[in-house]
Amino acid sequence: MPLTAEPLDICDEAPSPRQQAVLDAVLSLIVEGDDPLTMDAVARRASCSKETLYKWFGDRDGLLTATVRWQASRVHAGRYEVHGLDAATLRDNLQDFAESWLAVIASRSSVALNRIAVAHAGSHKSNLGAIVLANGRFAIGERVKPVLEAGRAAGLLAFEDGEAAFRTFFGLVGRDIQIRLLLGDAIPLDVAEIRSDAARAVEQFLTLYGQA
């Protein structure tokens, strides 16, 4: 097993440092968003040869997939406490979720990555959209639902279906923001705005699902 990078065909393995540098180059190109993200541009930015690109990632789709995974691996935030939940902690947790989710979907890299994945989902030939979904919408759902259920167990929330409750929360937080950003609308969203947006969403969610 050499120290150098192996091809990550069925890419469940973590990328080597050099591969991470390549993926960061892809991300930087995506975020800048001026060039149409060609393999030549990636090779140039990453100071590597296209041959290496294809050896490591198989093809363009493989490179994109690895990039999405790489980006996702950096986003996953900390765990949340679900034992001995009181009203204030529940509210704080939901506020945290809402803020970080808004920050993610408003980031240039998320917008660009989602654009690529959406375009890809049209020409059906890879599961890039599914990967983005699994690491975005569904990942956050799996992290929020335990909190909601803990809230219910503590008598703070009332709902039948945790999934449905989460989807309502999701809608209250995101509203029209993601689709507008994807379609090129320039919404100014600074930190203060994100915070107040999140607070409003949490307030509304607690109005709908809060117990007493």
Next chain:
Amino acid sequence: MPLTAEPLDICDEAPSPRQQAVLDAVLSLIVEGDDPLTMDAVARRASCSKETLYKWFGDRDGLLTATVRWQASRVHAGRYEVHGLDAATLRDNLQDFAESWLAVIASRSSVALNRIAVAHAGSHKSNLGAIVLANGRFAIGERVKPVLEAGRAAGLLAFEDGEAAFRTFFGLVGRDIQIRLLLGDAIPLDVAEIRSDAARAVEQFLTLYGQA
């Protein structure tokens, strides 16, 4: 001024019948979604020459733009009564909005068109995304807000900012549906499901904004 079609360069004019047939051909190709929507495919499907396509629509972007406008011109639904609003009528109106909006965003043509527009918004060189936004999200906003304000005038709703209230309604209706569909997730959404989804959204909205 001949009866035949003129180029619609600054395409605010309505397309001629023959041009409408071409645009319908584009839509049918988009909805089928198998081919990558090449100009050759359009010409073949519409039984016209590429030369005519370029003469009428300028270039590929012009054709896409005209198609989006054409599709939008068929979607705009009827007006809504805002005088003498009672609680039941308000609820019915909101229910109608929610149902028709869900039906639109879940339709194959909407998903495909939005995919194209999103992809286009990435490579910034035309305002396709802006057009989709203007005829989708913003058009429905302009139609719902008067209803909300009429509801407030009738003492049925309470809110400060009509835009904010609408955005909450939008979020409650759409939740994660549009982004999931755009990313290729296959959500089964039949008429019954749309109806109950819309009813839940209206119920939640009235819980948040209803007066007494």
Next chain:
DNA sequence: GCCGAACCGTACCGTACAGTACGGCAATGC
């Protein structure tokens, strides 16, 4: 010092597709 592996840089190939040119045909005007 030598070998081989990994890799960079660059040149190259093939294809898909936007956009153009042109011959032919049908309809209209005179």
Next chain:
DNA sequence: GCATTGCCGTACTGTACGGTACGGTTCGGC
């Protein structure tokens, strides 16, 4: 009858880009 016009169908051009091939360089192992 003949010219003109609008359009279809097809052939063509140019180019961008995914993917491949290969010479040159560095580096670790022996």
